[in-house]
Amino acid sequence: MTSPIQLARTYARSYEASSRKDKGTILDTVTEATGWTRDHARHQLRSQFNQIRAGVSLDAVVDRRRLKPKKFSPRAQLALELVWKSFGRPCGKYLEAGMSDCLDSLERHGHLCEGRHGYSSSVRRELLNISAATIDRYLRGAKAGDHDDSWLTGTGAGMRASFPRQRMRSLLEPEPGYFLVELLTIKTPTGEDCVTVTFTDVEIGWVQTKTFAPGTQVVDMLAQMVRGVPFVVTGVLLPPAVPDSAITTWAEANLIEIHCTSDLRQGPRVPDRTFSGLDLPLGTPHATDAAIIRVNGLWSALADRLNYFMPVKNPVGWRLTPSGVRRREYDKPRTPVSRLIASGILCPEQTRELHEKSRGLDIAGLTARIAELKSTLH
Known part of the structure; x- marks a missing residue:
């Protein structure tokens, strides 16, 4: 089989001796046969002609990149x-x-x-x-060669990417505690609504997810989610249709601010990209509780991997490129737990507990646990 370089050498002499129109025809032939761009094909044809004129045989032509020693062992x-x-x-x-x-x-x-x-x-x-x-x-x-099912490798990542932090800085203190809330409703075999709630801290990216049994009130879901966060929750950003009198009363009693996404955005609300393609196999009605337990184990393992190991970066401003194009600037990527500890809002005992949990987590064990749980939910 003729290699691209051999093909270029075959056409090199005729390319140099051809007219402008014939050169274009040769370039069309070479690019179609090799997949090269026209600029690269033109460069190779001229290079091969120079080597022919210098008396360099094709066998002596060496691809230096392949002989260059690799930097890493x-x-x-x-x-x-x-x-x-x-x-x-x-x-x-x-x-x-x-x-x-x-x-x-x-x-x-x-x-x-x-x-x-x-x-x-x-x-x-x-x-x-x-x-x-x-x-x-x-x-x-x-x-x-990897065929791992990649759905939901992280939870909350979609909201991190889509939420416009710059549009709500007037509501934010420069510290953790303000959470974006997303609710996903799935019908169970009995026709009831099974709700999954995700909390994502807008400042540090801390994520917490939990699926609740049918019939659970939204205010009870929010209360359980707030209790599960290892630091003080100061505010929540809810979908427009969620807030009601019970939620307002609960928030006032717990000194938690409530805002709606419709108060901060024009047009459609924050996309539900976190759970795209998710289909919880709840099975028969009597298997619903067992499925919820399994999926909550998956959420817990995913959140630990994301909060303790996966770095996130926050936008800090804009810069102009040499050509005058505005580019977003970000801070140094850090994990949510490191951002939380560096914020200074934790007491020494809370900091010690987070350090201990961080040291006790096995990233390989977490990933194996996630794969195991995902296999039971297909």
């Missing part, structure tokens, strides 16, 4: 794939930002040990120095 590349799978298969930019926390957890729980499977302190240094683009390049083959 094969052992580091193997360890990178293990870390990527343990982390829940994120993209390179998030894996790069969370690499240190992930390696600490894997080492602490015995998944990566010195001297086992080629892992060492030098491999760790390589992984900590690897860039996001290099991560994606090295994992290209692993991603192509």
Whole structure:
């Protein structure tokens, strides 16, 4: 089979000797056969002609990129794939930002040990120095052969991406505690409504999700969600149709501010991208309670992985590129738990508890638990 370079050499002499019109025809032929762009094909044809004129044989032409030594060792590349799978298969930019926390957890729980499977302190240094683009390049083959069902790898990520923080700064204190609330209603086999509630802290990205049994009042759902947050909730942003007198009374009694998305946005409300494609297999009526328990276990594991390991970044302003285009600027990616501790709103006992839980979490164990629970919900 003729390689692209061989094909370019075949047409090189005739290309140089042809008229402008005939050169265009040759370029069409080469680009169609090789998939190259016209600029690259033109460059290769001229390069091959110069090599022919210099007496360089085709066998002597070497692709320098393939002979260039790789910056990272094969052992580091193997360890990178293990870390990527343990982390829940994120993209390179998030894996790069969370690499240190992930390696600490894997080492602490015995998944990566010195001297086992080629892992060492030098491999760790390589992984900590690897860039996001290099991560994606090295994992290209692993991603192509990976058929893991990727629905709901994180919860709350859709709201993080879609919520316009800059439009509600007048309501926000520069500290955690203000939560965006999303409700997803699913019909059970008995025709009742089973509601899933997600709280997402707008400032630090802390996420908490829970599915409630049919018949649970919205005010009771909100009360349970607030009790489950490990810090003080100062306000909630609800969908327009949710607030009622019972919720207002409860919020006033707990010193919690209530706002609606319709108060802050023009047009459609915040997209429900977090739960897109989600279909809870609640089965028969008697299996509903068991399914809710399983899915709440999934929410808990996903939230732990997201809150303690997955970095997030917040918009901090705008900048102008050299060409005069406005680009959004972001702060340094950090995990929600690190942002929470750095905020200074926690007492020493709460900080100690969060540090202990963080050290006790096994990222590989969490990911295995998530995969197990997801398999039971299909």
